Amino acid sequence: MAAREALTPKALDRIPGWFWGTDQRLFSWILSEKAVGEPPGNLLELGTYLGKSAILIGSHLRAGETLTVCDLFESDAPEEANNAETSRSYSSLTRDKFEQNYLTFHEKLPKIVHGPTSVILDHVAPNSCRFVHVDASHLYVHVKDDVLASRRVLRPDGVVVFDDYRSVHTPGVAMAVWEAVANLGLEPVAISPQKLYATWGDPGPLRERMRMWLEKTPDLWFTVDPLGDRDLLRVNEVKKPADPPVDAATLRKLTAELKRTSAELKQAVAESKSATASLRKATSEISLAGPVAQRAVRWTRRRLRAAKTTTKD
Numbered sequence: 001m002a003a004r005e006a007l008t009p010k011a012l013d014r015i016p017g018w019f020w021g022t023d024q025r026l027f028s029w030i031l032s033e034k035a036v037g038e039p040p041g042n043l044l045e046l047g048t049y050l051g052k053s054a055i056l057i058g059s060h061l062r063a064g065e066t067l068t069v070c071d072l073f074e075s076d077a078p079e080e081a082n083n084a085e086t087s088r089s090y091s092s093l094t095r096d097k098f099e100q101n102y103l104t105f106h107e108k109l110p111k112i113v114h115g116p117t118s119v120i121l122d123h124v125a126p127n128s129c130r131f132v133h134v135d136a137s138h139l140y141v142h143v144k145d146d147v148l149a150s151r152r153v154l155r156p157d158g159v160v161v162f163d164d165y166r167s168v169h170t171p172g173v174a175m176a177v178w179e180a181v182a183n184l185g186l187e188p189v190a191i192s193p194q195k196l197y198a199t200w201g202d203p204g205p206l207r208e209r210m211r212m213w214l215e216k217t218p219d220l221w222f223t224v225d226p227l228g229d230r231d232l233l234r235v236n237e238v239k240k241p242a243d244p245p246v247d248a249a250t251l252r253k254l255t256a257e258l259k260r261t262s263a264e265l266k267q268a269v270a271e272s273k274s275a276t277a278s279l280r281k282a283t284s285e286i287s288l289a290g291p292v293a294q295r296a297v298r299w300t301r302r303r304l305r306a307a308k309t310t311t312k313d
């Protein structure tokens with residue numbers, strides 16, 4: 001069997017998609033955290049595109065678990081607005097490309113539901129999942145149904161993650177998600193700039209374990225913010241400090257040095273041009289002097305021979 005590439009953040013970077021460092025870290029922690037996923041359960045992704053997030057989710061599959069991914073891929077969407085959305089943003093997507101990407105890192109494909117997320121409950125059993133990632137249509141009518149599907153398939157201790165819960169181009173996701181928080185019992189646990197992490201069960205234990213893990217994870221910063229009568233973890237990557245700005249005096253010094261170096265360079269070029277010209281002149285003089293010298297040698301030899309002949313006589 002062909003060797004599979006190791007899944008590193010750098011290797012995952014090569015797969016096109018919308019799945020950034022903070023969320024990669026949070027997914028990996030949630031999916032590998034025993035207390036979140038004991039006993040084994042299934043994993044589900046709605047909206048997989050070229051596999052960037054599915055590949056990472058699949059790397060946390062345990063024995064006896066199934067990862068199901070659902071996407072329209074190159075097929076038509078169930079209605080016009082959804083069709084406009086997919087042809088605008090995902091026109092080059094094909095199922096083949098997803099499968100190729102996935103098989104770069106894994107030996108086996110996940111279970112693929114090639115169709116709209118509205119059919120997902122025909123393929124995933126109720127109360128069977130420990131993790132669901134909702135990242136398909138951004139339109140309210142579809143996200144609302146995806147929210148309900150996540151409630152049906154997740155176990156009480158399972159985690160659901162909603163992408164684009166606050167982007168300016170995805171108000172439909174925001175409306176469906178906050179509506180579920182307000183009216184349906186969805187419990188937010190944490191947010192990153194792109195995703196909201198929640199559960200349909202008791203959020204307390206998950207939030208506390210996540211907080212303890214974040215305290216020992218120096219490359220992620222977090223705050224605990226109030227959200228109504230609950231606490232919400234706000235998580236992001238620690239940014240590497242930028243290079244310090246150059247002050248005006250240093251800038252003036254660097255500019256003067258640059259000017260001096262460039263003047264020296266100009267002078268060196270001029271000198272080398274004049275040396276080349278002198279060399280050319282000397283070469284042509286040598287080539288002119290050559291035949292004259294040869295004639296002089298021949299004339300001298302003739303004179304010597306003539307002188308010898310005269311001496312014998």
Ligand SMILES: C[S@@+](CC[C@H](N)C(=O)[O-])C[C@H]1O[C@@H](n2cnc3c(N)ncnc32)[C@H](O)[C@@H]1O
Pocket residue numbers: 016017018019046047048049050051052053054070071072073077078082086090093115116117118135136137138142
């Ligand atoms: C934002 S992309 C998914 C990104 C992916 N999770 C990643 O991390 O790179 C959204 C995906 O949802 C799919 N999609 C849109 N509407 C859908 C629907 N109604 N049913 C199933 N998939 C849908 C699109 O084809 C697209 O591949």
